[in-house]
Amino acid sequence: MNARWPRRGLYLLTPDLADTGQLLARVDEVLGDAALLQYRNKAADAALRREQAGALLALCRRHGVPLVINDDVALAAAIGADGVHLGEDDDDPSAARAWLRNDVLIGASCYDSIERAQRAVEAGVDYVAFGAYFPSPTKPHARRATPGLLRAAASLRVPRVAIGGITPDNAPSLIAAGADLVAVISGVFDAADPAAAARAYRDCFEA
């Protein structure tokens, strides 16, 4: 378990962009307001993901923001990333824990299931993620979760992440229900003013 990562705030996920220069420029503009960055690209091949993850790691180091890799434990280990995020179609958290250094954080998607979250915590994950909370432009068919799940997960004693269609307007209701981090793609990267949007999420945690 990594003792140093921020446990509250905006958890930014990258949009699928093939152009690495464009990806870096778009992330650079908003990273200062993020607590964590996740590299997520569901369209890129292995070589492009390696290139983009390495470039994002350098950017994250400059901003002092930890980088989490989605889906790919081998990639996280290869570049020395700060964490990996795993869902139901990915490696098992306990297998990842055996593979990765002890200070690499592991996050788990728990969708709408407190039982899945309990099992993940027993396997040694550092945070649990629930959602989608609202209709997600990025993942329209994502399973839906309720705020009650965030309240129920308080007893697990790891940070709780909420994801899916989260905007600066609806984030406060999830934070009030116990979300420590809100995970966002379109609310920042599809905003007319991404820097202002990122600041608005951050402000939700300071209100």
Ligand SMILES: Cc1ncc(COP(=O)(O)OP(=O)(O)O)c(N)n1
């Ligand atoms: C913080 C966070 N929460 C949930 C997910 C979704 O993970 P998963 O269900 O494995 O789906 P994909 O993102 O891989 O499409 C996530 N990536 N991050």
Ligand SMILES: Cc1ncsc1CCOP(=O)(O)O
């Ligand atoms: C990866 C993922 N898992 C559930 S919803 C989602 C996408 C989140 O993106 P957005 O913030 O655009 O809804």
Ligand SMILES: [Mg+2]
């Ligand atoms: Mg996944």
